[in-house]
Amino acid sequence: LEGSWIDLERGLMNRRGPREAESATKRTPPVRLGKSLVRLMRRWKKADGKVKHVIHYDGQPVQKLRRSFASACKVAGLEGVSPHTLRHTRATWLMQEGIDPWEASGHLGMSMRVLESTYGKHSPDYQKNASEV
Numbered sequence: 001l002e003g004s005w006i007d008l009e010r011g012l013m014n015r016r017g018p019r020e021a022e023s024a025t026k027r028t029p030p031v032r033l034g035k036s037l038v039r040l041m042r043r044w045k046k047a048d049g050k051v052k053h054v055i056h057y058d059g060q061p062v063q064k065l066r067r068s069f070a071s072a073c074k075v076a077g078l079e080g081v082s083p084h085t086l087r088h089t090r091a092t093w094l095m096q097e098g099i100d101p102w103e104a105s106g107h108l109g110m111s112m113r114v115l116e117s118t119y120g121k122h123s124p125d126y127q128k129n130a131s132e133v
Contacts, residue, residue: 001054003045011038015109029106091115095122 005014015028033041041054053061062068065083073081087108094104095115101123105115120126 002052003054004052006033006041006054008038008042008045011035029109031107031109091119092122095119096124098124 001013002017005017006012011033012030013033014030044054048056051059055062057068069083073079091104091108091110094107095101099107101112101115101120105112108115
């Protein structure tokens, strides 16, 4: 992830670089970043100076996330967690908050079908109308 992929003025992040080809199987729409994350990223950008990559070690891009992710989980006190676990949690929280499924699927970069079939049961409106018939 390069800093140039993030528009801090609009709070949008591209999930792929401008020269990367669009994948036929993976959705990669831009994602809107929350206000607190945008504030942090502005601060990090100022502190990092001219470093090209958002995630780096001594200015060089991190090549493999396995050890750094495991270290972050250890510091956070998390066990048995993978990056996919974080995505699953985000999808669950979006559905629990009643976020519009179209908006949530775009934010997560997954199809509406997958979102609704896997995470729909977490919506506060799940089976709401059917239960009253």
